[in-house]
Amino acid sequence: MQSELIGEQSAEYFIDLEERYGAHNYHPLDVVIREAEGVWVTDVEGKRYLDCLSAYSAVNQGHAHPKIRKALIEQASRVTLTARAFRNDQLGPFYKELSDLTGYPRVLPMNTGAEAVETAIKLARKWGYKVKGVPEGQAEIIVCEGNFHGRTTTIVGFSTEAQYRDGFGPFTPGFKIIPYGDAGALEKAITPNTVGFLVEPIQGENGVVVPPAGFLRRAAELCKKHRVLLLNDEIQTGLGRTGKLLMQEHDGVRADVIMLGKALSGGFYPVSAVLADEETMGVFHPGDHGSTFGGNPLGAAVARAALRVLVEENLIDNAARMGEYFQDQLAEINSPHIREVRGRGLLIGVELKPEAGGARRFCEALRDRGVLAKETHTHTLRFAPPLVIQRTEIDWALERIRPVLMMA
Numbered sequence: 001m002q003s004e005l006i007g008e009q010s011a012e013y014f015i016d017l018e019e020r021y022g023a024h025n026y027h028p029l030d031v032v033i034r035e036a037e038g039v040w041v042t043d044v045e046g047k048r049y050l051d052c053l054s055a056y057s058a059v060n061q062g063h064a065h066p067k068i069r070k071a072l073i074e075q076a077s078r079v080t081l082t083a084r085a086f087r088n089d090q091l092g093p094f095y096k097e098l099s100d101l102t103g104y105p106r107v108l109p110m111n112t113g114a115e116a117v118e119t120a121i122k123l124a125r126k127w128g129y130k131v132k133g134v135p136e137g138q139a140e141i142i143v144c145e146g147n148f149h150g151r152t153t154t155i156v157g158f159s160t161e162a163q164y165r166d167g168f169g170p171f172t173p174g175f176k177i178i179p180y181g182d183a184g185a186l187e188k189a190i191t192p193n194t195v196g197f198l199v200e201p202i203q204g205e206n207g208v209v210v211p212p213a214g215f216l217r218r219a220a221e222l223c224k225k226h227r228v229l230l231l232n233d234e235i236q237t238g239l240g241r242t243g244k245l246l247m248q249e250h251d252g253v254r255a256d257v258i259m260l261g262k263a264l265s266g267g268f269y270p271v272s273a274v275l276a277d278e279e280t281m282g283v284f285h286p287g288d289h290g291s292t293f294g295g296n297p298l299g300a301a302v303a304r305a306a307l308r309v310l311v312e313e314n315l316i317d318n319a320a321r322m323g324e325y326f327q328d329q330l331a332e333i334n335s336p337h338i339r340e341v342r343g344r345g346l347l348i349g350v351e352l353k354p355e356a357g358g359a360r361r362f363c364e365a366l367r368d369r370g371v372l373a374k375e376t377h378t379h380t381l382r383f384a385p386p387l388v389i390q391r392t393e394i395d396w397a398l399e400r401i402r403p404v405l406m407m408a
């Protein structure tokens with residue numbers, strides 16, 4: 001009995017269960033996490049790691065933040081789900097607090113990031129038909145090469161990543177693809193039927209690709225000039241990750257529509273939202289769109305706490321300062337493998353040369369030394385720790401990152 005119990009605690013046991021019973025739609029690093037706090041996670045064998053992924057920026061506030069956990073537990077013991085058939089006492093305050101923080105007057109709550117993107121697509125199309133006057137069925141949305149906006153059938157239909165599309169057609173029509181960061185191509189692609197330009201301010205999943213300076217601002221000007229909605233996907237870049245509340249602030253841009261997700265709940269619960277102005281959001285009427293769980297009181301209470309933590313603990317400022325330090329230190333590593341270090345705030349990519357043999361083996365070596373990072377796009381290591389990270393912890397990580405990047 002005793003030995004069986006120990007066997008059941010081993011990493012191999014849990015990995016085997018996942019491999020045997022789960023769909024194989026991910027290729028995770030073999031670390032089985034049992035608990036986490038702040039920037040640290042602990043595996044089932046008691047080994048500690050510094051998390052440099054933050055669940056793709058969903059735990060900006062740090063793992064298991066006590067204030068968010070408290071809000072979750074308190075709300076869970078009152079009421080968790082009413083559906084939007086009835087009202088609840090968390091949704092209104094959530095709307096107001098998110099609106100006050102971002103300066104967007106209207107909020108539409110959903111659950112996952114992909115749902116927020118789907119919502120923005122529906123919003124842009126409806127606005128195009130009802131406000132701009134695009135002929136029925138003709139609305140076009142422009143997207144970028146290398147985009148990542150989620151995994152629904154509509155969204156993968158306009159991905160340029162062959163694997164994301166392979167086997168999943170036929171796809172939703174109405175999308176045009178331009179090179180990322182190319183304002184000239186954007187202007188050429190716009191027609192009288194263009195209703196939206198859907199863009200990530202930094203392409204996180206594509207390898208932390210930063211567009212040329214001024215691109216977002218130029219895109220915003222073109223959208224305004226041609227009456228096209230700028231649909232800014234800040235699901236990964238938003239909520240402090242890049243050292244501003246929204247990445248667009250770096251460029252002095254205010255998009256027509258913002259998508260948020262991931263860190264909106266501090267990693268406790270899926271909460272996403274679409275933000276827009278009165279006129280745009282006004283095209284939605286009762287029955288046009290919805291979600292059973294979207295706007296539920298548990299998610300709203302968690303999101304309210306997650307936003308409060310971002311502000312009260314100055315995490316946005318910390319991301320700016322720590323991000324600059326981390327990026328500078330990474331750039332000083334004199335490794336034969338590194339092609340470029342780039343990013344903004346605490347969203348940092350280290351692109352390796354093709355001869356380095358891919359980023360995966362470096363991630364595995366980092367894991368063995370206690371740093372969790374994940375390759376993004378074969379040749380790039382992404383470093384995106386929780387925004388609560390301190391300088392001593394970055395130094396701890398760097399002591400492990402340096403030798404790994406110097407290995408043969």
Ligand SMILES: *Cc1c(COP(=O)(O)O)cnc(C)c1O
Nearest residue numbers: 112113114148149150233235236
């Ligand atoms: C993660 C992500 C999404 C999708 O969010 P899910 O919650 O996984 O559906 C959309 N856009 C961007 C930029 C993302 O990083």
